[in-house]
Amino acid sequence: xxxxxxxxxxxxxxxxxxxxxxxxxxxxxxxxxxxxxxxxxxxxxxxxxxxxxxxxxxxxxxxxxxxxxxxxxxxxxxxxxxxxxxxxxxxxxxxxxxxxxxxxxxxxxxxxxxxxxxxxxxxxxxxxxxxxxxxxxxxxxxxxxxxxxxxxxxxxxxxxxxxxxxxxxxxxxxxxxxxxxxxxxxxxxxxxxxxxxxxxxxxxxxxxxxxxxxxxxxxxxxxxxxxxxxxxxxxxxxxxxxxxxxxxxxxxxxxxxxxxxxxxxxxxxxxxxxxxxxxxxxxxxxxxxxxxx
Numbered sequence: 001x002x003x004x005x006x007x008x009x010x011x012x013x014x015x016x017x018x019x020x021x022x023x024x025x026x027x028x029x030x031x032x033x034x035x036x037x038x039x040x041x042x043x044x045x046x047x048x049x050x051x052x053x054x055x056x057x058x059x060x061x062x063x064x065x066x067x068x069x070x071x072x073x074x075x076x077x078x079x080x081x082x083x084x085x086x087x088x089x090x091x092x093x094x095x096x097x098x099x100x101x102x103x104x105x106x107x108x109x110x111x112x113x114x115x116x117x118x119x120x121x122x123x124x125x126x127x128x129x130x131x132x133x134x135x136x137x138x139x140x141x142x143x144x145x146x147x148x149x150x151x152x153x154x155x156x157x158x159x160x161x162x163x164x165x166x167x168x169x170x171x172x173x174x175x176x177x178x179x180x181x182x183x184x185x186x187x188x189x190x191x192x193x194x195x196x197x198x199x200x201x202x203x204x205x206x207x208x209x210x211x212x213x214x215x216x217x218x219x220x221x222x223x224x225x226x227x228x229x230x231x232x233x234x235x236x237x238x239x240x241x242x243x244x245x246x247x248x249x250x251x252x253x254x255x256x257x258x259x260x261x262x263x264x265x266x267x268x269x270x271x272x273x274x275x276x277x278x279x280x281x282x283x284x285x286x287x288x289x290x291x292x293x
Contacts, residue, residue, distance in 0.1 A: 036143035100257030
């Protein structure tokens with residue numbers, strides 16, 4: 001039976017050797033290990049192979065017998081034995097190719113969940129991608145090392161998306177050109193039209209709930225990845241701000257990879273949360289009129 005177990009040890013010579021000795025005496029084989037340094041203690045993540053029939057309570061008792069503080073243990077698969085540096089390089093390669101997969105990739109890299117964890121105490125890591133905050137959650141507390149790794153990966157995504165936004169700005173039709181969609185605002189609806197053809201639409205609810213107004217945004221497939229969604233989002237934000245709202249809220253499918261680049265490209269701050277099959281995005285608009293430039 002393969003387990004991933006986290007323990008905390010006093011940062012002094014010989015403490016880990018006691019754990020190894022107790023594991024050997026109990027017939028538990030340590031097959032992988034990762035160390036997260038701290039100020040006065042060290043968190044060790046051990047991948048161990050235990051005798052058949054062992055439970056989390058058995059591993060807790062084993063840690064106690066070695067003078068270690070037991071943090072967490074759960075069953076795992078052989079894939080966790082992949083070299084950690086390799087895992088991070090592969091994650092970076094995936095993100096470079098498709099930065100919108102960042103929430104999914106970083107959650108998997110940190111053994112976390114993009115969904116909030118209900119019914120149990122959980123730790124949450126906030127990761128800033130530009131002005132967008134992405135959250136991941138897990139029951140085991142994140143270490144300082146993991147916070148640093150997550151922030152580094154978020155910085156990589158920020159750089160990639162800003163590079164892509166810069167490229168898109170150079171190749172997208174100029175708003176004043178004949179082939180660029182014109183944005184027409186009427187009440188709660190912003191429509192993007194080319195000639196007499198509608199190629200995009202942003203629709204705000206007529207009623208706000210708790211100073212947040214729901215937004216539905218759609219762009220014709222032939223006009224995607226040209227900055228039109230960002231233009232519609234920004235124009236909808238101006239309408240929402242003029243109505244006195246604090247925020248806009250947008251709900252889409254959890255696998256929609258266009259939302260993160262769209263919000264980041266708009267220059268607005270945002271908060272993203274995955275819940276089940278849905279991605280919830282909230283964008284503050286209160287100060288948008290003052291900075292619309």
